[in-house]
Amino acid sequence: xxxxxxxxxxxxxxxxxxxxxxxxxxxxxxxxxxxxxxxxxxxxxxxxxxxxxxxxxxxxxxxxxxxxxxxxxxxxxxxxxxxxxxxxxxxxxxxxxxxxxxxxxxxxxxxxxxxxxxxxxxxxxxxxxxxxxxxxxxxxxxxxxxxxxxxxxxxxxxxxxxxxxxxxxxxxxxxxxxxxxxxxxxxxxxxxxxxxxxxxxxxxxxxxxxxxxxxxxxxxxxxxxxxxxxxxxxxxxxxx
Amino acid sequence: xxxxxxxxxxxxxxxxxxxxxxxxxxxxxxxxxxxxxxxxxxxxxxxxxxxxxxxxxxxxxxxxxxxxxxxxxxxxxxxxxxxxxxxxxxxxxxxxxxxxxxxxxxxxxxxxxxxxxxxxxxxxxxxxxxxxxxxxxxxxxxxxxxxxxxxxxxxxxxxxxxxxxxxxxxxxxxxxxxxxxxxxxxxxxxxxxxxxxxxxxxxxxxxxxxxxxxxxxxxxxxxxxxxxxxxxxxxxxxxx
DNA sequence: CCAAAAGTGTTAGCCGTACACCCATGT
DNA sequence: ACATGGGTGTACGGCTAACACTTTTGG
Numbered sequence: 023x024x025x026x027x028x029x030x031x032x033x034x035x036x037x038x039x040x041x042x043x044x045x046x047x048x049x050x051x052x053x054x055x056x057x058x059x060x061x062x063x064x065x066x067x068x069x070x071x072x073x074x075x076x077x078x079x080x081x082x083x084x085x086x087x088x089x090x091x092x093x094x095x096x097x098x099x100x101x102x103x104x105x106x107x108x109x110x111x112x113x114x115x116x117x118x119x120x121x122x123x124x125x126x127x128x129x130x131x132x133x134x135x136x137x138x139x140x141x142x143x144x145x146x147x148x149x150x151x152x153x154x155x156x157x158x159x160x161x162x163x164x165x166x167x168x169x170x171x172x173x174x175x176x177x178x179x180x181x182x183x184x185x186x187x188x189x190x191x192x193x194x195x196x197x198x199x200x201x202x203x204x205x206x207x208x209x210x211x212x213x214x215x216x217x218x219x220x221x222x223x224x225x226x227x228x229x230x231x232x233x234x235x236x237x238x239x240x241x242x243x244x245x246x247x248x249x250x251x252x253x254x255x256x257x258x259x260x261x262x
Numbered sequence: 263x264x265x266x267x268x269x270x271x272x273x274x275x276x277x278x279x280x281x282x283x284x285x286x287x288x289x290x291x292x293x294x295x296x297x298x299x300x301x302x303x304x305x306x307x308x309x310x311x312x313x314x315x316x317x318x319x320x321x322x323x324x325x326x327x328x329x330x331x332x333x334x335x336x337x338x339x340x341x342x343x344x345x346x347x348x349x350x351x352x353x354x355x356x357x358x359x360x361x362x363x364x365x366x367x368x369x370x371x372x373x374x375x376x377x378x379x380x381x382x383x384x385x386x387x388x389x390x391x392x393x394x395x396x397x398x399x400x401x402x403x404x405x406x407x408x409x410x411x412x413x414x415x416x417x418x419x420x421x422x423x424x425x426x427x428x429x430x431x432x433x434x435x436x437x438x439x440x441x442x443x444x445x446x447x448x449x450x451x452x453x454x455x456x457x458x459x460x461x462x463x464x465x466x467x468x469x470x471x472x473x474x475x476x477x478x479x480x481x482x483x484x485x486x487x488x489x490x491x492x493x494x495x496x497x498x499x500x501x502x
Numbered sequence: 503c504c505a506a507a508a509g510t511g512t513t514a515g516c517c518g519t520a521c522a523c524c525c526a527t528g529t
Numbered sequence: 530a531c532a533t534g535g536g537t538g539t540a541c542g543g544c545t546a547a548c549a550c551t552t553t554t555g556g
Contacts, residue, residue: 030311032272035347035357071270074355077348104344104359107275108317115314117275117357119344187534205519207536229534230526258518427507445546447509469507470553 033107033117037082038069038155040102040162041090041123042145044179044195049145049166051159052123052130054089054138060112061152067159068140069118082121089140090130097125098178102162110154120158122165124178166196171256174216174241183220185232186210197259209257215240273347273357277322278309278395280342280402281330281363282385284419284435289385291399292363292370294329294378300352301392307399308380309358322361329380330370337365338418342402350394360398362405364418406436411496414456414481423460425472426450437499449497455480 041052053065068089072081083095102122107115130140145163150156170176170193177184179192190206210217218238223231281292293305308329312321323335342362347355370380385403390396410416410433417424419432430446450457458478463471 030274031314033275033312034270035273035275072273074271075348078344101343103341104318108315228528232535468555472508
């Protein structure tokens with residue numbers, strides 16, 4: 023923290039959100055189509071300016087709500103990192119604090135605002151993005167992959183209750199690998215403090231009904247703060 | 263990225279640096295004594311305003327140099343995370359981007375600037391800090407601990423050349439545990455792409471001379487960017 | 503010779519992987 | 530009956546943890 027000898031420069035500060043979900047077995051990211059310059063017509067991450075009196079997470083949650091129409095925070099939101107301020111926006115220096123949302127598939131407002139239109143895109147098919155958003159997306163994907171190894175946040179992609187197979191398909195989509203259903207089942211159910219059985223079963227699907235699980239209390243959020251609980255030993259993603 | 267309907271708020275943006283080193287087997291952090299209000303007389307992390315045209319890392323490196331007198335970046339510097347802007351400074355909203363430096367023990371300028379005086383403090387004995395710096399320090403310590411598990415950055419605490427025992431003492435200091443010298447030796451030297459022998463040996467110490475190592479090329483920085491190389495399998499810290 | 507630290511060998515047990523096998527439902 | 534997916538048992542291999550032991554220096 024400095025004294026004020028050099029007049030403190032002030033920067034416009036934005037928040038961007040990399041919202042990830044799993045749809046039909048594929049990892050998807052929420053992108054908006056820019057209807058204004060710069061980068062008009064290009065895809066970009068949802069985001070916007072931090073307003074006076076706002077915390078970073080608040081601002082990210084607000085921008086997400088404004089651009090998708092979701093009523094409340096649909097999943098787990100955390101800070102990813104900050105980018106800039108130099109050379110990322112042709113209009114001038116802007117610092118952006120990127121955020122990562124891991125959420126179940128939620129509907130985005132069909133008719134976006136007058137300036138932007140949001141939709142899900144499979145990450146494997148994302149075209150060129152505006153600003154430095156391709157870099158931010160890369161970092162977000164890497165963060166998501168490692169989050170799944172060491173934290174119970176894979177469940178953030180599912181609803182409140184889910185089967186082991188649904189959870190496994192999340193891991194497979196995010197990591198881009200196939201996992202052995204039997205070993206995954208044993209590992210997920212056998213990790214203390216991770217899952218708890220609801221007692222109910224699925225029905226109507228093909229095959230034997232599956233037990234429904236939810237996150238164990240120790241693995242859930244604590245007072246709005248992301249849990250520090252760790253999966254130990256980790257669920258390891260196959261390396262290459 | 264937004265259109266400009268709401269006049270974009272502009273924030274003063276600072277960078278703070280949590281500089282960690284290992285001295286005499288203890289993890290130490292660089293702190294400055296504040297000579298001006300607010301928090302006059304209290305300890306704080308070194309840091310200061312981001313200037314126009316600066317990147318975040320540049321600003322962090324500049325502040326570090328200004329407050330310690332080091333000529334060049336003495337170790338590995340990376341972004342930790344952003345804090346604020348609300349309620350962290352009594353003078354008004356300030357966004358700060360915290361950084362983490364892992365470095366060998368380097369001397370700090372005895373006579374600091376007119377406003378601040380920097381020195382190393384063992385992390386176990388850090389008293390109350392100014393602003394939200396205690397929170398930032400906690401996050402930095404946690405980050406440092408996990409960095410050692412998955413990256414070769416433990417070596418950033420050592421000089422260019424070091425013995426396995428010196429490297430082990432880094433792990434022990436950061437993790438606050440004792441490690442078996444024999445198993446650590448095997449693991450460190452046996453991990454492909456981590457260390458390479460210099461060919462020279464120490465001399466003059468008690469006991470058998472030790473071989474000197476340096477980081478293998480694959481584990482070093484690439485063009486100023488922190489390496490993404492990963493220790494796989496990780497060097498695991500004992501849990502509890 | 504003794505202490506001290508470096509480095510190697512060896513073993514037991516845990517855990518991840520692979521895969522055979524049984525269970526319970528929909529059609 | 531059969532297909533489909535849920536769930537359990539089991540064996541092998543690699544890795545960690547624990548520790549006995551040898552090597553090489555300084556005092």
